Amino acid sequence: MxxxxxxxxxxxxxxxxxxxxxxxxxxxxxxxxxxxxxxxxxxxxxxxxxxxxxxxxxxxxxxxxxxxxxxxxxxxxxxxxxxxxxxxxxxxxxxxxxxxxxxxxxxxxxxxxxxxxxxxxxxxxxxxxxxxxxxxxxxxxxxxxxxxxxxxxxxxxxxxxxxxxxxxxxxxxNSPEEAEELPYNPRREPEDDAVMAMVEMIETAERPILYTGGGVINSGDRASALLRELAEETGFPVTSTLMGLGCYPASGKLWLGMLGMHGMYEANMAMHGCDAMFCIGARFDDRITGRLDAFSPGSKKAHIDIDPSSINKNVHVDVPILGDVAETLERVLAKWRARGAQTRRDRLAGWWTQIEAWKAIKCLTYKPSKSVIKPQYALERLEALTRGRDRYITTEVGQHQMWAAQFLRFDEPKRWMTSGGLGTMGYGVPASIGVQIAHPEALVINVAGEASFMMTMQELSCAVQYMAPVKQFILNNERLGMVRQWQQLLHGERYSHSYSEALPDFVKMAEAFGCKGIRCTDPADLDDAIQEMLDYDGPVIFDCLVEKHENCFPMIPSGKAHNEMLLGEASTEGAIDVSGSVLV
Amino acid sequence: MNALNIPQGSTAHSAYSLRPTLPEGEERRTLAVLVRNEAGVLARVIGLFSGRGYNIESLTVSETDHASRRSRITVVTTGEPAIIEQIKAQLSRMVVVIDVHDLTMEGPSVERELALIKVACTGEARVEALRMSQVFRASVVDTTLKSFVFELTGAPDKIDAFVELMAPLGLVDVSRTGVAAIKRGPDPM
Structure with a gap:
């Protein structure tokens, strides 16, 4: 009443x-x-x-x-x-x-x-x-x-x-039941014809790829489960956008890693060379597609999306499927299984051989160092020391975010929180607190850069007040790393305002906030220092001083196609041309 | 441009078709958008067009069903077909939008616009203006010894043509409503 x-x-x-x-x-x-x-x-x-x-x-x-x-x-x-x-x-x-x-x-x-x-x-x-x-x-x-x-x-x-x-x-x-309903009910169930068209694509694909995104995670845990069934039963390779990490497990044998501007070489090459692309809850963002007119030129494309305006916005698709990911995958799987669960197994083996050759390039290789902590190394150690824990990762925005996406591995959805579309520096500190409040017992780590961290670091006061034991893992290069990288590649190494001439002492600052502060400068000390952070029952600021001029690779330069990736330091000269330089 | 200098091979078929031709690949479409008439609804729709860089050639809006508080927005827009599809998709996902129809694509429709045109002239020009208004079936809704206000209803092309013809005769001001459009035949929208 x-x-x-x-x-x-x-x-x-x-x-x-x-x-x-x-x-x-x-x-x-x-x-x-x-x-x-x-x-x-x-x-x-x-x-x-x-x-x-x-x-x-x-x-x-x-x-x-x-x-x-x-x-x-x-x-x-x-x-x-x-x-x-x-x-x-x-x-x-x-x-x-x-x-x-x-x-x-x-x-x-x-x-x-x-x-x-x-x-x-x-x-x-x-x-x-x-x-x-x-x-x-x-x-x-x-x-x-x-x-x-x-x-x-x-x-x-x-x-x-x-x-x-x-x-x-x-x-x-009025209670929710008594309230006047708003006539706003976006369609969730896909058209039968569209489902059928996707099933036929699965059956005939010779070089397929499942290109997944945040829509799988938003659709709910059932969508991730169905995606895993689809992948395992078809044997199709899986890649994901930054937003979709965790919807297919990184430990799965079909996983190619993230795709896009700083994605894996094998994922981007597979996108470029596939003949059947299944876009599931992703939106052909410019970080993903690179140069549009050279984007996956030979493929037939299916796109599952609940938002009609996402379909055919940037890339024309052959099989548009308007619907919820879980609802759609359920129907696709049922139909495909009912028709005998066929794929072109004869052709898939050759496709996987090609993918393995791309994988063998080992695109995440970096030059190790005994004297200075490489940011990639720091994340490898963080991954190794937290593996198997109920772990949630948030990030800020920049190089550290891309390295985190490359080097940390997610086996479950909803464990990775990052500002993908807007790219908001300052997102990670408060986001980590929000995650920790929702999961008081879990391990919550914000992988940060020192510049992003300083945009919202006042929230540590909030973390202390509510005893949220968030770990702030700062890859401190005393630079706005991604800006600096672009200035190096694009602006003649004129590092205009991309470094901080004054930074606080993060350990003292941690203490001032009532957190624990840890500083690490030597690769030999890193494991112990990370373990100290993990063992401490309370919020920690971990000031990890890393190589200052490390660049984030691989990279698709602005205005280039997936098969024009840069793999390492050697090839950056003139990597971005005039038309690419106007892009962000 | 006037009726006498339509270039050879122009897509304009008569003196009533004086709209400038569109850039290669672009089309002009008339969209009928049925919305819930709540505060800010027009700002939402216009904001979508300006925010995403879509064109608006003409826009009319008014409540058409007071009891159910529904308004009808008629938008004339131009763009490449893929962009127009994007506009329709963007419109139809808005919470306030009930229905979107592309009247240009969904069979024949009627488009009309009303204009009030003020012309100040005397002597020969005044006679000529009045004579032209009769040809166009405009009505005189205000007159002084030195001026007329004509009311003219018709397709936008016809109003363009009339305004062009009044220009040398002492055109002072034009007020146009923008296009109202409706599908031909018994079906709604």
């Missing part, structure tokens, strides 16, 4: 009824009534961040590691504008997130009131949908609809802007 409540009570009740256990937020004038209600209850845990951007990334980390939507509560004006980066990040990476913002009272809207901003106007392009609720009676329905929109179809962020007078006024509360 609908019940009368204040708007603030409605907010808290709606969150409870939606199954929310954690809210990441920061109070302020325009959300005080909601915070007052949060004070009076114990069902929902509120995590006080140190900056609203941190709340959004923490909520993303929570969402990506659990499959549930992340919830953020912030005040009007600067509270809302500080959430914009996180909203855009979640939109690009399809992360379900509900951001609740306070707003000045309705009678002040438009008067340039204190801490007033046109929040729905500012966030319209960076949300799936947003609402300004002007009447308390509409608040409950809107909140329930917001959860539906965030989760339905391709997930994404939504925002509900709630003026302060709406929070104080009373109105009727």
């Amino acid at each position: 609908p019940r009368e409540m204040t708007g603030a009570q409605i907010v808290v009740q709606a969150l409870k009824d939606q199954g929310v256990d954690t809210v990441f937020g920061y109070p302020g004038g325009a959300v005080l009534p909601i915070y007052d209600e949060i004070f009076k209850q114990n069902d929902i845990k509120h995590i006080l961040v140190r900056h609203e951007q941190g709340a959004t990334h923490a909520a993303e980390g929570y969402a990506r590691s659990t499959g549930k939507p992340g919830v953020v509560l912030v005040t009007s004006g600067p509270g809302a504008t500080n959430a914009v980066t996180g909203l855009t990040d979640a939109l690009m990476d399809s992360i379900p997130m509900i951001v609740l913002t306070g707003q000045v009272p309705t009678f002040l809207i438009g008067s340039d009131g204190f801490q007033e901003a046109d929040t729905v106007g500012i966030t319209r392009p960076c949300t799936k949908h947003n609402w300004l609720v002007k009447e308390t009676d509409h608040l409950a329905d809107t909140l329930h609809q917001a959860f539906h929109v965030a989760m339905a179809g391709r997930p994404g962020p939504v925002l509900v802007d709630i003026p302060k007078d709406v929070q104080f006024a009373t109105g009727m509360y």
Whole structure:
């Protein structure tokens, strides 16, 4: 039965009824009534961040590691504008997130009131949908609809802007069952014809590749399980985008590693040389395709995506399949098995021989050093010392992110949280806290660069407050490594502002925050130092001083095709031509 | 451009077809977009076009069903066919959008636009303007001794042609509604 409540009570009740256990937020004038209600209850845990951007990334980390939507509560004006980066990040990476913002009272809207901003106007392009609720009676329905929109179809962020007078006024509360439904129900089941076309492609493919992405993970654990069945039963090689790592196990025998700009040589060559490409929940992003007109020129392409606008956006596909990954794979597998589970086994063997030859290049080879810690070596040791643990990895953005994707191995989905689409430096610290809050017993490591780390490091204060034992593993090269690499390749080694002339003492800083600080400069000490980090029951800042001018390879230079990868230091001269230099 | 200097081989078939030809490979399409009429809906649709760099040649919007709070947006856009498909996909995935129809592709449709055209002239020019308005079946909705305001309804080409013809006769101002369009025959949209 609908019940009368204040708007603030409605907010808290709606969150409870939606199954929310954690809210990441920061109070302020325009959300005080909601915070007052949060004070009076114990069902929902509120995590006080140190900056609203941190709340959004923490909520993303929570969402990506659990499959549930992340919830953020912030005040009007600067509270809302500080959430914009996180909203855009979640939109690009399809992360379900509900951001609740306070707003000045309705009678002040438009008067340039204190801490007033046109929040729905500012966030319209960076949300799936947003609402300004002007009447308390509409608040409950809107909140329930917001959860539906965030989760339905391709997930994404939504925002509900709630003026302060709406929070104080009373109105009727409807439960999720009683609320008015929004007629927004993206199609999940694929067309039979499309399923059939994909089955026929599986049966006739001679040089196939499964090109998987974050959509497999977003579709749920069943999608990952079905993908594994499809791969194992067909024997097709599997690659994945940065977003999809873990949907097929890195320990699986069909795994080629990540593809794309800094992906594996064998994965990119297989994409280029395949005759049948099965794109499953990925979106032909420019980091993946390289030069579009030379992208996988000889292949027939099938594309499973729940978002119609992702299909045929960048690359024309022959078999478009609009649907949820799990729903689609289930039908494809059933149909394919019913028809005798046929593949061109005779041809597949030759394809694998070719792939093994590409693998033999060993594209991740780097020059080892006994005197200085190579960043790749640091990640190899981190991988070796954490293997077998219930481990969650977040990253910042840059070289360390790509090395982490190359050298760390994920056997399960939802264990890898990184800002893929937007490339947000500063994502990893708060995201690691969000993951740790969701999984208190797990090992959560943020692989960071010192520059990204400094963008949101204030959140360590939050980690200490909630006893979140996150490990900040900083590959410190005292450079903006990826910027420096591009300046070397593209701008005549003119390193314009890509190094920090002043960096804090991270060990002292750790101590100042109440964390443990560890510094390591010698490869011989690295294992012990990593073990010390892992053994410590609390947040750690690990300052790993690495080779300063290491470049991230392999690399598809901007404006080049998959088969024009750079493998090492020798071949970088003039690697990017004029047309490539305008790309990012 | 006027009716007398249509180049040889132009795609314009008559004096009523004076729209500039499109760049190679591009097409002009009229989309009918049915949306829930909630706050900010027009900003959402326009924001999609500007944010993704799509063209808008004309846009009209008005509530068409008050009881169910539905509005109809008619957008005339140009672009390569793949871009137009992208526009339709981007529109149809919006939460406020109920339905998208490509009226140019889905069989015959009727397109109309209304314009108010102010012409200030005296003597011969004034007689000529009035005579032209009769040819175009425009009606005079305001007159002074020195001016007319004509109301003209028709396809955009026809209004273009009339405006062109008024230019040398003392054209002062034009106000156009943008295109409203509807499918021919008994089916909806």
